[in-house]
Amino acid sequence: MSAASQDSHFVGWIGHDNKAIGNMKWEPYTPKQWEETDVEIAIEACGICASDLHTLRSGWGPANYPLCVGHEIVGHVVRLGNEVKHLRLNQRVGVGAQSGSCLECEECSQGLEPWCRRGLVGTYNGKFKDKQGNPIGASYGGYAKFSRVPAHFAVPIPDGLDSAVAAPLMCGGVTVYNPLRTNGCGQEGFKRVGVVGIGGLGHFALLFAKALGAEKITAISQTRSKEELARKLGATDFIATSEGPDVFAQHRRSLDLLITCNNNGDMPLDKYLTLVRPLGKIVAVGIPEEKMMPTPLAQLAFSGVFLGGSLIGGPGVIQEMLELAAKQNLEPMIEKRNMKDANQAVVDMEAGKPRFRYVLINEDYKAPDRAAL
Structure with a gap:
C-alpha cells in the first residue's frame, strides 16, 4: 500500500493564504512521515485558540500555507508506533501547542520542552525532521478528522474530565x-x-x-x-x-x-x-x-x-494540570461548535463573541468501546 493511500483519511480545514479566516477549505492533506515514535489520533474535539487566528492571517509573520490550525486536540489513539510505551490503542489523549522538540538537550530532559535549545515544532505551521535532520513533513493541526504527532507530546486525559473541557486546557x-x-x-x-x-x-x-x-x-x-x-x-x-x-x-x-x-x-x-x-x-x-x-x-x-x-508547558506540566482540573472539577466557560461550521466559528472568534472559548466537535466521532480500553 502506498503512503498516499495509507494517509487518505487525513482531511481537514485548510487555509491557503492570509485571507483564510472564514475561507478555509475542507480538503485532504499529507501528514508528516510516519515514524514508530508516533501516534495517530481520531479527533473528538479541538479548541479554537487566538493563536489560530494570528496564524491564519499571518499576523505573527508569513505562515506556511497550506495549513490546518488547531492545537487544543482531544481524541483517541487509533494507531500506535512500535516504540511507544506510555500509551495504548483506544486511549483518550490530548495534544497542545507543541508536538516536537529534540528531547535530548538539557531543557528537554528537565521537562522544559517548550524551551528546547534546538527549537520547538508547533502542532501546526511547523516542520518536522528525522533524527538525521532530514525533513519529513509539515505539522497539521486539529481542525480535522485525524492528527499524527510524536507520541511524547500526546498526554492521557483523566477519566471524569469531559473532552470538550479538556481541549482548551491543552493550550489556553x-x-x-x-x-x-x-x-x-x-x-x-x-x-x-x-x-x-x-x-x-x-x-x-x-x-x-x-x-x-x-x-x-x-x-x-x-x-x-x-x-x-x-x-x-x-x-x-x-x-x-x-x-x-x-x-x-x-x-x-x-x-x-x-x-x-x-x-x-x-x-x-x-x-x-x-x-x-x-x-x-x-x-x-x-x-x-x-x-x-x-x-x-x-x-x-x-x-x-x-x-x-511564559510559554505553554511541557507534557508533564499538562498532565499535572489536567489531573488538577479533574480533581477540582473545574468548569471553564466553553461553547461547543460543530467542526463542519469551523469557518463561521473562527469569524465569530475574531469578533470576540465567545464567552470564553469555542470548542469544535466532530459530530461523526465514535468513541471506542470501553471494553477495548
Whole structure:
C-alpha cells in the first residue's frame, strides 16, 4: 500500500493564504512521515485558540500555507508506533501547542520542552525532521478528522474530565497554569494573585489561581462589566482601570504575583508595577500582533518587581494540570461548535463573541468501546 493511500483519511480545514479566516477549505492533506515514535489520533474535539487566528492571517509573520490550525486536540489513539510505551490503542489523549522538540538537550530532559535549545515544532505551521535532520513533513493541526504527532507530546486525559473541557486546557489552560504554579501561586509569600484581562486566558487564570490555593485573587479589567462573572470564577477583589489613577493607589503593593493576559502596546505596565510588592513577580502571557508594551526599566529597578514571560508547558506540566482540573472539577466557560461550521466559528472568534472559548466537535466521532480500553 502506498503512503498516499495509507494517509487518505487525513482531511481537514485548510487555509491557503492570509485571507483564510472564514475561507478555509475542507480538503485532504499529507501528514508528516510516519515514524514508530508516533501516534495517530481520531479527533473528538479541538479548541479554537487566538493563536489560530494570528496564524491564519499571518499576523505573527508569513505562515506556511497550506495549513490546518488547531492545537487544543482531544481524541483517541487509533494507531500506535512500535516504540511507544506510555500509551495504548483506544486511549483518550490530548495534544497542545507543541508536538516536537529534540528531547535530548538539557531543557528537554528537565521537562522544559517548550524551551528546547534546538527549537520547538508547533502542532501546526511547523516542520518536522528525522533524527538525521532530514525533513519529513509539515505539522497539521486539529481542525480535522485525524492528527499524527510524536507520541511524547500526546498526554492521557483523566477519566471524569469531559473532552470538550479538556481541549482548551491543552493550550489556553496550560498557558496560565504553568506560570502560576512555576511562580508559587498559593504557596507561602505568593497567596495574593492578580489577573489582567478577563477573557479566554484570564478566566482560566482565575480558575487555576483558586485551585492552586491563592487566598486573595484580584481580577483586573477596564470596566466593571465582567466583575460579577470574575467573582463567580474565583476572584475575591476587582479593579476597574478606567476608574482613574486613584484605583491603583488604593491597591498599592497588594499582590505577590500578577499574570497579564493582555499585553498590548498601550497596557499601563507602569501602573501595574505599583500593584505588586517588592520581590513580587509580573508574568506576561500571550503575544499580540501589534507593537508590544514598552518596558519601564527605571521603575522596575525602584519597584523591586521581577518581570518575565511564559510559554505553554511541557507534557508533564499538562498532565499535572489536567489531573488538577479533574480533581477540582473545574468548569471553564466553553461553547461547543460543530467542526463542519469551523469557518463561521473562527469569524465569530475574531469578533470576540465567545464567552470564553469555542470548542469544535466532530459530530461523526465514535468513541471506542470501553471494553477495548
